[in-house]
Amino acid sequence: MDIEVIMSLFPSILSLLIIAISLFLCFFFFRKTNANVPPGSSGWPVVGESIRFLLSGPQKFIEERTKKYSEDVFQTSLFGQKLAVLCGPQGNKFIFANDTKLLASWWPLSLRKVLFFPEFVQATSDEVTALTHDFMHDILKPEALKQYIPVMDSMAREHVEVEWVGNEVVKVFPVSKKYTFDLACRLFMSVVDVDHVTRLAEQFALIASGLFSVPIDLPGTAYRRAIKGGKLVRAELMKIIGDRRNEILENKLQAATRSDFLSRMLLVTDENRKFDLEKEIANNIIGLLFASYDTTSTAVSFVLKYLAENPHIYHEVYREQMDIAKSKSEGELLKWEDVQNMRYSWNVVCETLRLIPPGLGAFREVVKDFTFAGFTIPKGWKTFWMVHTTHKNPKYFPNPETFDPSRFQGSGPAPYTYVPFGGGSRMCPGKEYARLEILVFLHNIVTKFKLEKTNPQEKIVFHSFPVPMEGLPLRIIPHST
Structure with a gap:
């Protein structure tokens, strides 16, 4: 072959050679690195298996x-x-x-883009929540929680009078969301202004509708609406935080708000902070409010669903709650000791959380290669544990679809099979707060009404959380006095 022809083809030959070597090296290293990784599928480009996950729901997705x-x-x-x-x-x-050894807290970029200010999106999860760590123990310890119970009871009574009394049918899902969100605004920020609370709730609805959707940021998508909701929530919170800071500076803060979560965080003094304090506070409050907006209200709704479906279980809860009610004087609010006596009622809540857990689970980032069940999980991979891998497994819960609160009597389920609040060092810090909130609300409903489902065939669908398609309408029948 003529030397000039060879030289003219040399760039193409070199390119092909480089591609061939690259493919070989990629194959070699891929095979070496991934020879023993867990089996599975990555699904479609970009969307992965997210669509299948959302359509089938987490339980079926896991089982398949x-x-x-x-x-x-x-x-x-x-x-x-x-x-x-x-x-x-x-x-x-x-x-x-x-x-804290092989794993680190981690949230998907798609979630961080919705919830946090842009400068926090690339921060680690521990950096985003660092401010909360300084206060969470104090605001959720038993001494603080004891003070919350009368407030919870008082607000539950007001809620029942406004949203329940006088109605034949109540859509439990939306009204319970209103109660739990109003309560969170009151306890964590001392915000009771109806306009503030209403705007925040509407904006959180946008977040919830698209937070766990396929993360495609295009007009008309649920994810775009979630991003919009996140921006609106942050703007609203920054206004609330700014007003509170001015009250502190002008010494106009009322006694009732001096020790709430927001006010205490604003008193932080650290000139070497990595992020703007007010934005850091807003991020942390978003986390608290988001948990209250969906998870607790979902739990409350489905507890009432199962009570309406199981009259014999309702009767036992009613008996327990009436014993407590009869021990109180006229108008006396619930206290810590009363809630501690709601043992059977709590078993009912636990069984509800087993069957329909409000939370999916949690993400982690692998910081060091490890082996699990004979497979290698490389550093840099992410893990996702889900409550659905055990809660309905007949190995651990016989007749798993049967609603049976007795599973939680005595020593209860086997270790690590019942995990609605997680476990270990990162167990949900709001577990006890949620327990009190649910039981106080339950007391105020059960002592006043019998419950009947208007549509026994109502379906439950999975959005970012389990949702009753019709809002869980219940017929409420006041107890005769």
């Missing part, structure tokens, strides 16, 4: 993949991120035991 790939661990791609899902009690135990 554990059956197809492995009962212990599988890989998938959700919310724009490749994940290893650790399953069963051993998976739960492994994650809870290694939360």
Whole structure:
């Protein structure tokens, strides 16, 4: 072949050679690195398996993949991120035991873009929540929670008078959201202004509708609406925070608000802070309010659903709650000791959280290679543990679809099988707060009304949380006096 022809083809030959070598190296290293990673599928480009997850719901999604790939661990791609899902009690135990050793707290970029200010999007989860760590222990310790109970009871009574009394049918899901969100605004920020609370609730509804949707930021998508809701929430909170700071500076703060979460955070003094204090406060309050907006209200709604469906269980809860009510003088509010006596009622709540857990689970980032169930999870991968890998597994809960509060009597379920609040060092810090809120609300409903479902066939769908399609309308029948 003529030397000039060879030289003219040299760039093309070189390019092909480079491509061939690159493909070989990629194949070699991919095979070496991924030879023993968990089995599974990454789904479609960009969207991964998110659409399938949202359409089928987490329970069916888990069941299909554990059956197809492995009962212990599988890989998938959700919310724009490749994940290893650790399953069963051993998976739960492994994650809870290694939360500060092999794993670090982590949230998908798609969630951070919705919830936080832009400058926080690339920050680590621990950096975003660092301010909360300084206060969470104090505001959620028993001494503080004891003070919340009368406020919870008083607000629950007001709520029942406004939203329940005089109605034949109540849509439980939306009204319970209103109650739990109003209560969170009151306890954490001392915000009772109806306009503020209403605007925040409307904006949080936008977030909830698209936070766990396919993260495509285009006009008309649920994710775009969630981003818009996040911006509106942050703007509203910054106004509230600014007004509160001015009250502090002008010494106009009322005694009732001096020790709430917001006011105490504003008194932080640290000139070396990495982020703007007010924005950091807003991020942390968003986390608190978001938990109150959906998770607790979802739990409350489904507790009432199961009571309406199971009259014999309702009767036992009613008996327990009336014993407490009869021990109180006229107008006396509930106190800590009263809630501690709601033992059977709490078993009912626990069984509800087993069957329909409000929260999905939690994300973690792998900071060091580890082996689980014979598979290697490389550093840099993300993990996702979900309550759904054990809660309805007949190995751990016989007749799993049967509503049976007795499962929680005595020693209760086997370790690491019942995990609605997580576990280990990162167990949900609001567990006890949620327990009190749910039980106080339950007391105020059950002592006043019998409950009947208007549509026994109402379906439950999964958005970012389980949602009754019709809002859970219940017929309420006042007890005869």
